[in-house]
Amino acid sequence: MTDLTAQELGAEALAPDDPAWNAAEAVRVPLVPVPVDAQPNAYIRAAWHDRSYGATPSASVAVATHGDRLFVRLEWDGSGPVAGEFPDACAVLFPAGDGPDTPVTMGDHASPVEVWQWRDRLPVQEAIPAVRHLVSTGPGMFRPGAADADLAAAATVDGTRWSVVLAGPRSALGAPARVAVAVWNGANEERAGIGAVSDEWAAVQA
Amino acid sequence: MTEQGAAGQLAMVFDLNKCMGCQTCSVACKVLWTREEGEEHHWWMSVNTQPGLGTPKGWEDMGGGWRDGTPVPGHQPTRAEFGGGWEFNHQEVLFGGRGRDTHLQPVDRGDGTTRWGMNWDEDQGGGTYPNSYYFYLPRLCNHCTHPVCVSACPSGAMYKRHEDGIVLRDEAVCQGARFCMEACPYKKISFNYVRGVSQHCIACFPRLEEGVAPACARQCPGRLVFVGDAADPAGPIHRLVHEWKVALPLHEEYGTGPNIFYVPPLSPYRLHDDFSIDEETPRIPPEYLESLFGPRVHAALDTLRDEMARVRAGGTSELLDTLIVYRWHDLFGPYTVDPASLDRSPERVAVQLGRARVGATEGE
Numbered sequence: 001m002t003d004l005t006a007q008e009l010g011a012e013a014l015a016p017d018d019p020a021w022n023a024a025e026a027v028r029v030p031l032v033p034v035p036v037d038a039q040p041n042a043y044i045r046a047a048w049h050d051r052s053y054g055a056t057p058s059a060s061v062a063v064a065t066h067g068d069r070l071f072v073r074l075e076w077d078g079s080g081p082v083a084g085e086f087p088d089a090c091a092v093l094f095p096a097g098d099g100p101d102t103p104v105t106m107g108d109h110a111s112p113v114e115v116w117q118w119r120d121r122l123p124v125q126e127a128i129p130a131v132r133h134l135v136s137t138g139p140g141m142f143r144p145g146a147a148d149a150d151l152a153a154a155a156t157v158d159g160t161r162w163s164v165v166l167a168g169p170r171s172a173l174g175a176p177a178r179v180a181v182a183v184w185n186g187a188n189e190e191r192a193g194i195g196a197v198s199d200e201w202a203a204v205q206a
Numbered sequence: 207m208t209e210q211g212a213a214g215q216l217a218m219v220f221d222l223n224k225c226m227g228c229q230t231c232s233v234a235c236k237v238l239w240t241r242e243e244g245e246e247h248h249w250w251m252s253v254n255t256q257p258g259l260g261t262p263k264g265w266e267d268m269g270g271g272w273r274d275g276t277p278v279p280g281h282q283p284t285r286a287e288f289g290g291g292w293e294f295n296h297q298e299v300l301f302g303g304r305g306r307d308t309h310l311q312p313v314d315r316g317d318g319t320t321r322w323g324m325n326w327d328e329d330q331g332g333g334t335y336p337n338s339y340y341f342y343l344p345r346l347c348n349h350c351t352h353p354v355c356v357s358a359c360p361s362g363a364m365y366k367r368h369e370d371g372i373v374l375r376d377e378a379v380c381q382g383a384r385f386c387m388e389a390c391p392y393k394k395i396s397f398n399y400v401r402g403v404s405q406h407c408i409a410c411f412p413r414l415e416e417g418v419a420p421a422c423a424r425q426c427p428g429r430l431v432f433v434g435d436a437a438d439p440a441g442p443i444h445r446l447v448h449e450w451k452v453a454l455p456l457h458e459e460y461g462t463g464p465n466i467f468y469v470p471p472l473s474p475y476r477l478h479d480d481f482s483i484d485e486e487t488p489r490i491p492p493e494y495l496e497s498l499f500g501p502r503v504h505a506a507l508d509t510l511r512d513e514m515a516r517v518r519a520g521g522t523s524e525l526l527d528t529l530i531v532y533r534w535h536d537l538f539g540p541y542t543v544d545p546a547s548l549d550r551s552p553e554r555v556a557v558q559l560g561r562a563r564v565g566a567t568e569g570e
């Protein structure tokens with residue numbers, strides 16, 4: 001199992017290029033496509049069974065805390081700022097319960113997953129929050145999570161390389177503390193369960 | 207295929223022989239439902255000249271629907287394929303001192319949206335002089351019996367309402383994944399880019415709940431849109447669809463069980479090269495109508511022609527009397543309430559909005 005160490009930063013570090021991140025250890029997390037057979041309905045399985053997706057091989061993940069806030073920084077190669085119908089996006093996943101069997105592929109009905117999802121936005125989409133709190137019961141089976149989750153995100157992009165920090169309550173880390181990440185390549189029309197996700201839960205040492 | 211059983215099923219019949227392409231239905235819908243930011247290019251009700259590429263551009267070639275119980279992958283129509291929703295250069299022409307060297311026109315943002323729009327190919331039609339032909343085809347969500355859009359949504363945001371079979375979306379749950387847009391073979395779902403949610407015709411359900419017909423039907427000056435429950439044996443829709451069999455679904459082969467039906471258009475006879483009348487051949491090619499309404503269209507047109515001949519010969523026709531619609535309210539089944547007669551006080555509207563929200567939650 002991949003191990004991540006949550007570094008106490010001594011300050012809020014929402015900006016991806018905040019020097020405080022120098023103290024945090026970035027770990028390469030392998031990503032795999034969410035299997036097409038696991039997709040939640042026959043339409044999505046039929047539409048994607050012969051299409052390539054989730055090809056992003058890995059993301060660099062760093063975890064930090066400050067007080068009761070948790071910060072997760074993801075860096076990966078995507079398609080760059082949104083130019084077509086779908087944006088690049090990323091998410092941090094937490095098992096919503098403490099069962100050992102929560103599928104890393106965005107949970108299932110018995111073992112839901114909390115999702116903090118960031119999406120790139122078109123200029124006309126400024127009113128849409130950059131980060132959404134979702135509860136997932138399967139690949140892409142997202143429903144709105146608690147509206148008062150107090151999430152925040154900040155992103156920078158250099159060409160196609162994204163650096164995104166997602167921040168939220170530290171209490172999202174359960175016991176044992178585990179996270180996974182997901183990324184979606186917008187230029188390949190990836191969204192919902194069509195994307196790349198960690199190959200296993202990573203343990204977080206807080 | 208998911209069987210979406212409903213206690214009732216709202217249905218509509220459009221008599222294309224009376225549609226004059228005036229767009230009152232589409233504008234009535236626009237004014238009522240899609241005036242907000244992000245909805246500029248939405249036409250939940252659209253009227254297109256046929257033959258044509260339609261709205262969105264080339265929708266009949268975009269896939270979707272069901273085949274042998276399996277969903278068919280479809281294309282998600284792009285913003286450019288819908289076109290429209292333009293901003294005009296009012297500032298430049300009216301106030302920018304350029305009124306003499308440019309003209310009022312949509313601002314081209316390089317995204318293709320100024321090169322198409324609802325009924326863009328309005329004045330083309332088919333055939334060549336003197337046998338040119340065209341007719342109008344109003345289209346809205348078919349509130350299908352097997353709504354592939356509902357089946358394709360991973361979030362469970364869409365549902366088919368039990369009491370009247372209309373297909374709705376809880377926009378608070380919609381994540382904007384747009385699989386519904388791909389899966390719908392009629393391409394009657396639009397995306398609201400500003401709010402990040404998909405949207406489509408809601409069959410004017412807040413009106414239906416007050417006994418008022420949908421705006422497209424009630425505003426139609428051609429008085430050609432029947433509204434009611436498809437299964438009501440006493441209603442005109444049941445008789446037009448199931449007894450006389452003159453009202454047909456559009457592209458039944460898409461497999462979704464549409465609940466909007468059309469009386470196909472008759473047309474004058476073709477002219478020979480010497481301008482004499484070819485009394486064997488209607489101007490609108492029957493094979494073109496078959497491509498839209500299926501092989502039953504020929505029998506439907508025969509029935510219409512036979513009934514017209516009977517009346518011309520001095521007889522009577524219950525079918526033609528029904529299609530003529532002597533009394534306007536006969537179109538609307540149980541939905542004859544005048545919306546102007548409703549109590550629209552803020553208190554009453556608040557109660558209605560609350561009910562609409564409860565309805566959305568119950569249907570999930």
Ligand code: SF4
Nearest residue numbers: 347348349350355390
């Ligand atoms: S017309 Fe399209 S959007 Fe409407 S119910 Fe049928 S499949 Fe769904």
Ligand code: SF4
Nearest residue numbers: 225228229231426428
């Ligand atoms: S309002 Fe009636 S006549 Fe006018 S375009 Fe619509 S359906 Fe046709």
